[in-house]
Each structure stands twice: as C-alpha cells, then as structure tokens.
Amino acid sequence: MNQAAMFKLTYGLFVLTAKDGEKDNGCIINTAMQVTAEPNRIIIVVNKQNYTHDMIMKTKEFNVSMIDTEADFELFKHFGFQSGRDVDKMADFAFSRAANGITYPDNMVNGYISGKVISETDLGSHTMFLADVTDAEILSDAESVTYTYYHKNIKPAPQPVKKKGWICKICGYVYEGEELPADFICPICKHPASDFEPIQ
Template sequence: MDKKAMYQLTYGLFVLTAKDGDKDNGCIINTAGQVTTSPNRITIAVNKQNYTHDMIKKTGEFNVSILDETAPFSTFERFGFQCGRDTDKIAGCPVLRAENGIVYLKENASAFISGKVVQEMDLGSHTLFLADVTDGEVLSGVNPVTYAYYQSNIKPKPEKTEKKGYRCKICGYIYEGEPLPDDFICPICKHGAVDFEKI
C-alpha cells in the first residue's frame, strides 16, 4: 500500500479547547467535521495522550476554533508541541469565552463551534466524540487552514542537517537510528511513523 495516498484526504487544522474546574486547555487536532444537520452534530477525533482528551471525557464539552490562513506557526507550537498538564497554554493567548464557559481563539480563527458530547467511540490511540452543536460564530472572512496549506505556507522548512535517521514531517523532530520502528510515536506532536521521512 502507498501510505502517501492518505495525504490526499483533505483536512483542516483546529484548536480544540476544554475546561475542567478552573483549568483551561487546548490542543491541535486535524479531524473535526459535521456529520448531520438535523440534529446538528459534529465529530472530533482526539489523541488519548492529550490532556484535552481527558478533560472532554470528564466534562463532555468543548470548543473547536477553526484556524484560518493568518495563523502563525507559534499557534501550532503553543497548542501542539507542549503538554497542558505541565504548561498553561492559554496564558498570554488572545481568547474569548463562549456561553459554555470554554475559551476559543479570538484571533487567527475563521469560526468557532461549541459541542456537547452525546456519544464516544474508542479508536485505539484516539477517541471519537460525537457531539451536538450548541453554539458557533463566524469570526473572520479568511479561508480556513488546510493541512496542505499548513505544510506549504506555515510550517518552517527543515534545516539542512548532518544527522542520519528520520524526520517528522509534522514538527521536524529527528529520530536518530536505523530502522525507525513501525510503532514509533513522535514525542513532540504524537504522530506515528507514517509521518516520518528518511534523512
């Protein structure tokens, strides 16, 4: 199988936020989509290693900020390359609070959508949450970021290196050694071996 065929599927990039008590948190996801209009429902797939995942499992509520093409790489670093268990990802980030009490991005987002979980499915490494849409608003007239746009226009190009091994195409992490294990997970962005290229 040519695993690169999977890259032809279209994806957006989103900041998923949740709240548990006084703690706000968020992470980057690339799988969110509307599945029905009546009732108005969406699904999100969230990596179980993300703290935001645990918050949503506990509270059953979340917001999705649909990133737009003005989003700088620092947004992806803030929400995708560090853990909310150890870092306050929201500190210093321009956010607003929706009616559900959860923050969403005030800038660099084309819209936000609030969801209340009605069902979940265990997908192994991820949980798929099915949710009723409870709120939403268009925030800018800027096009939403696609995964392809992120790869071509936002993510910094990898620097030349003398290191041997494999580079994560998502965040640039370098695994030194041969071979790259099939079940390897990037310690920075949590993507699997399929998202690594030989250097």
Template sequence: MEKNALFKLSYGLYVLGVNDGNKPNGCIINTAVQLTSNPYRIAVTVNKANYTHDVLMKSKNMTLSVLDITCPFDIFKRFGFQSGKEVNKFDGFDMYDLKDSLPYLTQYANAYMKGHVIETLDELTHTMFIVELDDAVILNEHDSMTYDYYFKNVKPKPEKKKKGWVCKICGWVYEGDELPEDLICPICKHPASDFEPL
C-alpha cells in the same frame, strides 16, 4: 498500502478547547467533520494520548476554533507541541475569549463552535466524539487553513544539513543514521512509519 495516500485527504486544522475545572486547555486537531444539519452535529476525533482528550471525556463540553490562513506557526507550537498536563497553554496568551468557561481563539480563527458530547466511539488510538452544537459564530472572512496549506506555507522546513529522520506530521527531527522501529514522536505521538530521511 501506501500510507502517504491518506495525506491526500483534505483536512482543516482546529484548536479544540476544553476546561478541566481549574483552567482552559486546548489542542490542535485535524479531524472534525459536520454530520447533520438538523440538529447540528459534528464528529471530532482526538488522540487518546492528549490531555485534552481526557478532559473532554470527563467534561463532555468543548469549543472548536476553525484556524484560518493567517495563523502563524507559533499557534501550532503553543497548542500542538506541549501538553496541558505540564503547562497552561493559555498562560500569557490574550488572543482568546471564553464561552461558558470554554476557550476559543479570537484571532487566527474564522469561526468557532461550542457543543456538548452526546456519544463516543472508541477508535483504538483515538476517540470519536459526536457533538451536538449549542452555538456557532463567524469571526472573520479569511479562508480556512487546510492541512495541505499548513505543510506548504506555515510549517518550517527542516534543515537539510542534519543527518536523521523528520516526522512528516509535525516536523520533529530524530538525529541519527538508523531510525528505531519502535520510535514514537515525542511531539505528535506518531510512529516511526511517519518519518522520512532528511
């Protein structure tokens, strides 16, 4: 099976917002899809290694900020390349607001939705959350950012001079001639099979 074929599926990019009771938190996800329109329900799939996953499992409430094509790489670094267990991702960040204590982006997102979890499905490395929406608001008319757009226009290209392997998902570089088979990307948690030579 050619795993790269899965990259041809069209995905959007989002900031999933939660609150652990002490502070807002969020992470970048690319797996959200509308399920029904009466009632309005979406499915959101989150990697179990993410702190946001654990908070959502406990709190059952979330927001989803739909990133648009104006979103810079710094937003992906803030919400995708560090853990809410170790840092407050919203500390010093003023481009957000709260809806019932849940964070959503007020810039670089063309819409946000707020909802509550009504069901969960265990999908091995991820959990699929079935979410009923309580609110949805359009913030601007910019086009939504797709995974493809992110890779072609936002994510920095790795330097070609280094010897090593680059994660096709987040761009982290492992330096060395041989890639360990059991390597897990420290940034996005993807396995060695998602790396390619520089």
C-alpha cells in the same frame, strides 16, 4: 502501498479547547466535521495522549475553532508542540469565553463551534466524539486553513540535518539513530513511526 496517498485526503486544522474546573487547555486537531443537520451534530477525533482528550472525556464539552489563513506557526507551536499537563497554554494568550465557559482564541481563527458530547467511539490511538452543537459564531471572513495550506505556507521548511536518523513528515521532529522502533510515537505531534522517513 504508497502511504503518502493518505496526505491527499482533505483536512482542516483546528484549535480544540476544553475546561475542567479552573483548568483551561487546548490542542491542535485535524479532524472535525458536521455529520448531521437535523439535529445539528459534529464529530471531532482526538489523540488519547492529549491532555485535552482527557478533559473532554470527563466534562463532555468542548469548543472547536477553525484556524484561518492569517495564522502563523506560533499558534501551532503553542497549542500543538507542548502539553497542557506541563504548561498553562492560556497564560499570555489572547482568548475569550463562549457561553459554555470554554475558551476560544481571539485571533487566527475565523469561527468556533461549541459541542456537548453524546457518545464516544474508541478508535485505538484516538477517540471520536459525537456532539450536539450548542453554539457557533463566525469571527472573521478569512479562509480556513487546510492541511495542504499549512504545509505549503505556514510550516517552516525542514533544515538540512547531517545526522543519521529519521524525520517526522508532519512536524519535522528528528529521531537520531540507525533504526526507528516500529511502535515509536512522535513526542511533538503524536504521529506514529509510519509518518517518519530516513534522513538522506
């Protein structure tokens, strides 16, 4: 089986935000889609290791913002390469609040959708949330970023590495060593060992 075929599936990229009490947080996800029009419902799929996941499990509300082609790599680093358990992701970041009180980025996104969770499905490493759409706004006419566009135009090319090890095909994280544990999870993007390849 060629695992690389999985990268041919079409994905968008999104900033998912949540609020628990006074705490605001967000992360990057690649699975959000409308599943019904009447009633208007969407699903999002979130890695259980993300702090935003835990906030949504508790509060049952979120905003999902569609990243646009004017976004730069700093947005992905800001929301995807650090944990809200350790840093305040909204500090020194331009954002507004939707009617549900949850933040959304002021730029580099072309719209947002607010959701109220009605059910959760355990998918192992991730949870799928089914939600009623409670609000939605268009913020710009810029095109939405796809996973392919991100890899070709936004993500920096990996720099040559001379060490023995394994490199994450998603974010470029390098695991040093001869063997990569089968249960290894990338500490940056949370992808499994199957998304690593040997450094040549």
